Amino acid sequence: MTALTEFIRLESPGAWRAGPDQRLQEVVVSVGDATLILTDPRSDRPLAHWSLPAVTRLNPGQMPALYSPTADAPDEQLEITEELMIDAIERVHRAIESRRAHPGRLRGGLTLAAALAMVVGLVFWLPGALVRYAGRIAPPAQAAQIGDAVQAEIARSTGAACHRVAGDGVLQHLATRLLDPGARIVVLPADLRGARRLPGDLYLIGTDLLAETSSPETVAGHLLAASLASPPGSVLQEALDHAGPRAAIQLLTSGKLPAGALTGYGEARLSQPLPRPDDGVLLEAMAQKGVPAEPYARSLDPTGESVLGLIEADPYRLQAPPAALLTDRQWLALQQICAG
Structure with missing residues (x-):
């Protein structure tokens, strides 16, 4: 023994x-x-x-x-x-x-292990799932509120959005012609190196796109690129990811994000590289909207070397667009939106 x-x-x-x-x-x-x-x-x-x-x-x-x-x-x-x-x-x-085998003890151990695995899974999965769910079901009005909050956060470092009656009218004209219904365009007194799409179909451009060396076609190209590179669901989800699970729960229950939920997000958004859509998708949209590709391509790379595909496949390289995007008077009104 x-x-x-x-x-x-x-x-x-x-x-x-x-x-x-x-x-x-x-x-x-x-x-x-x-x-x-x-x-x-x-x-x-x-x-x-x-x-x-x-x-x-x-x-x-x-x-x-x-x-x-x-x-x-x-x-x-x-x-x-x-x-x-x-x-x-x-x-x-x-x-x-x-x-001696202990089936009850083994079964209990397996049950406990399964319960622990479930708890761990919930701890890591549930917060992200809540944020994703909030992003999926947010109605347009909520998305627009979040977009305005992000714009206000960005404006802390760039300055308040520019507004003049004539210039605002031109922005509305461009939004109607180029973007989805209900889209808004805002000009900030800063260099944004292109257009940025925010939740609620809100687009930000800086005064660098309204300089003398720019053109309405350049502005239009950046707006189209921003609309195609960042789908509405993704920009809203990114903002909610920054806000976090607790903010998402408050959004689901009260319809509003808590104060300070987006603090720091504006600067983080501006520090990210400007997203670019697939060239083929962008060129197709430009052909439909009557926007030449070369002005946009040259604003990305004045030499044209890294954007040669856009320049050579420009749908209006050999022919003029069917209609001008803006008149000279409209373009001047837009360039002066931050003046005075």
């Missing part, structure tokens, strides 16, 4: 009752290979052999220790007072128990 390897021979006195009507008699209790042997001390004749794995203690924690050969046959009993023998029998039982 490997649990008792330190003992060469282990014996102790005991009192054995063969049945409920039998008297107790003294026996010598010894541990065999896998049995408990009860021997008559006077004749050395074995009286009983009990299987050690089946031996059951009837009074755990009490003395003298009372055993039976099986839990189902308590009529045959053995009393032992020798603590060394009691400890040896208990050690054998513990060794057997440790090797």
Whole structure:
């Protein structure tokens, strides 16, 4: 018995009752290979052999220790007072128990592991899922409010948006001709290096696009590029990702983001590289809207080397657009929108 390897021979006195009507008699209790042997001390004749794995203690924690050969046959009993023998029998039982399969314990462990995995999954998945859900179901009015909030955040570093009646009219004309219904264009007194699309179909351009070296076609090219490079769902999702799960929950419950949820997002948005759509998609849109590609391409790279594909595939390279984007008077009004 490997649990008792330190003992060469282990014996102790005991009192054995063969049945409920039998008297107790003294026996010598010894541990065999896998049995408990009860021997008559006077004749050395074995009286009983009990299987050690089946031996059951009837009074755990009490003395003298009372055993039976099986839990189902308590009529045959053995009393032992020798603590060394009691400890040896208990050690054998513990060794057997440790090797026995525990399906309930395994099932409980698996259940606990599954529960922990679910909790961990929820911790990492649920916040992102809430933000994505808020972005998917936000109505146009909410998206427009978020776009205005982002614009206000950007205006802290660039200055307030420029407004003049004539210039605002030109911006509305361009939005109607080039962009989706309900789109708005705002001019900020700063260099934005192109057009930026915000939630709620709000487009920002800077005064660098209205300089003397620019043209209405350049402005139109950047607006089209911004509309195609950043779908409305993606720009709203990016803003909500910055705001975070708590802000998304408040948006879902109250319809508004908490104050300060977009702090820092404006500067982060402006620091990102200007997104560019696929050349083929952009050229197709330019052909439909009557916008030549070369002015836009030259604003990205005056040498034309890195934008040669746009220049050579310009739909109006060999022919004039069907109609001018702006009259000279409209273009001048737009260039002066930040004046005064």
